[in-house]
Amino acid sequence: MHDIRALRADPAAFDADLARRGIDPVGQKLVSWDEERRQAQTALQEKQARRKALAREIGALKRTEGDSSALEAEAITIRSDMEHLELRVADLDGQITDLLASLPNRLDASVPDGPDETANVVQHVWGTPPEFSFTARQHFELGEALGQMDFGTAAKLSGARFVVLRGALARLARALGQFMLDQHTDENGYEETQVPVLVNDAAMYGTDKLPKFADQSFRTEDGRWLIPTAEVPLTASVAGEILETATLPRRMTALSQCFRSEAGSAGRDVRGMLRQHQFEKVEMVSVTTPEESDAEHERMTRCAESILEKLGVPYRRVLLCAGDTGFGAAKTFDLEAWLPGQGAWREISSCSNTRDFQARRMNARFRPQGGGAPVFVHTLNGSGLAVGRTLIAVMENGQNEDGSITVPDVLRPYMGGLARIS
The missing domain is CATH 1.10.287.40 (Serine-tRNA synthetase, tRNA binding domain)
Known part of the structure; x- marks a missing residue:
């Protein structure tokens, strides 16, 4: 607002x-x-x-x-x-x-002009895309050949844009979520939080998902909404509150199921699990003061980048232009992972500073240390990371000529020591 x-x-x-x-x-x-x-x-x-x-x-x-x-x-x-x-x-x-x-949020002055993603600006690149002596396969080709990624059964159960994972790939997805949570709680100072995946109108409105994105979310018959991301309950948890400055920044993280109708995405990424109706994501949310929000935005983005670096996935940081910046964001950094099977950089995380845009909608404020009237907090959110898309990146970058997948070192303790999925 x-x-x-x-x-x-x-x-x-x-x-x-x-x-x-x-x-x-x-x-x-x-x-x-x-x-x-x-x-x-x-x-x-x-x-x-x-x-x-x-x-x-x-x-x-x-x-x-x-x-x-x-x-x-x-x-x-x-x-x-x-x-x-x-x-x-x-x-x-x-x-x-x-x-x-x-009306969307006002953009930060540093956001470049431009109508769409073609005007986004690459900030830096980490890692080197792997060079294979064979033709790289996409994740669904790898997963189906292993017999552990099943779109046919998922379609029978639920329709298009769902997947059933089995065996080691199912465990790899679980390992990714646990690894990300451990990193954010043990290393990055976020508080692990379990949140409802059903929320009310107020929570969706306060986090700028209503009325703009009603058609992109699922609603239950009793009037609740399936969350599009844990950003909604995490951020809305401070709605209507006056926080003490000493408690800020408040950093929260959650691994949750997320649900999106994917309205308007007909024909886009129809193969594989890049764009699903149901997926898991580790979300980061920060609530802080106006003076600290820019530094918090950089910190949050680095937390997401560190996950990719530890997994050995090449990525690049992109500053989104005016035409590609989301409705509630004043400024957004996207992290794009290299997918050898597609031969392309694809978004795997989005970290946004909404400034006081969401706080005004949900009346979330803090009491300045020097006294005076309560001031609206600044809220930030970021993917740290989307589990399904990270699974894709790990599979495609870790693929071998025989169709097996090398498990990143940091995930092997979560996989019972398994080094290769075959």
Whole structure:
């Protein structure tokens, strides 16, 4: 959500920021509605004051048996006027809130201009893509040949965009999740958290998933939502709270099932498990002060990068351009892993600073150490990492000519010492 006071102070700058995302000007419209709302609120307050004064005057006249009929008639008119003003204020409030809720976050000045992913900027590359003496296969070719990645049975059970993993590949997926959690809790200072995968409207709205992304999420018959990522319950856990500065930053991590309808992705990544309706992900969420959020963003991104480095997966960090930055983010770094089977870099993590955009929606604040009014926190979220996509990267980078897969050293303790899946 946006700060209406900042918009009121400089609607042209607000429109200029949104224009970078290709959004038409709305600043003047919002300012006009806001001005009309404030005028209506002032008029309502004046009517309320006059009504109280009339009540006193009418009471005094009645005690002295004076004629109060004119004042009573005025009171009736004022009551009618107040009803109309209350309706107008509520209507304007709704219009302003609905429009603000539909607008994406303002971008950080360092975010490059550009319409889509073609304008993203590579920040750095780690590792060297492996060179094979054979034609590299994609993960689904490897997994199906091993008899441990079954899309046919998954389709029979659930339809497209699901997978059944078996044997060592199922254990490898479990090992990845456990390894990531251990790294984030033991090495990176995140608190492990188990969260519900069903949440209410307020949690989805507060984390900017509603109303914008309703069509990309699954909803149950009782009105709850299957989470698209653990970002939702982790971040929403501080909704409505006033935190003490001494407790910040608050760093949380969770391994959870995630659910996405993949609306609008027809024909994209239809083979394999790159784009699934159900998948596991280790999420990182930080809640911090405005002064520390930029440093926290860098720290979070490095935590995700360290996972890939320990797994030996080549990756590159990409700063997303204006047209590719997500709805709630002010700035996003994507990590893209090298997939030899595709011969391409593919997103495996996205780390975003939302600044106070989510905090305003869910009224999450902190109490400054020096005193004063509570201030909105800054919230950040990042994948650390998506388990399925990391499994793909480990399989494709660790493949051998005979179709076997070399297990990264750091995962072998989680695999009972297994060094190769064959």
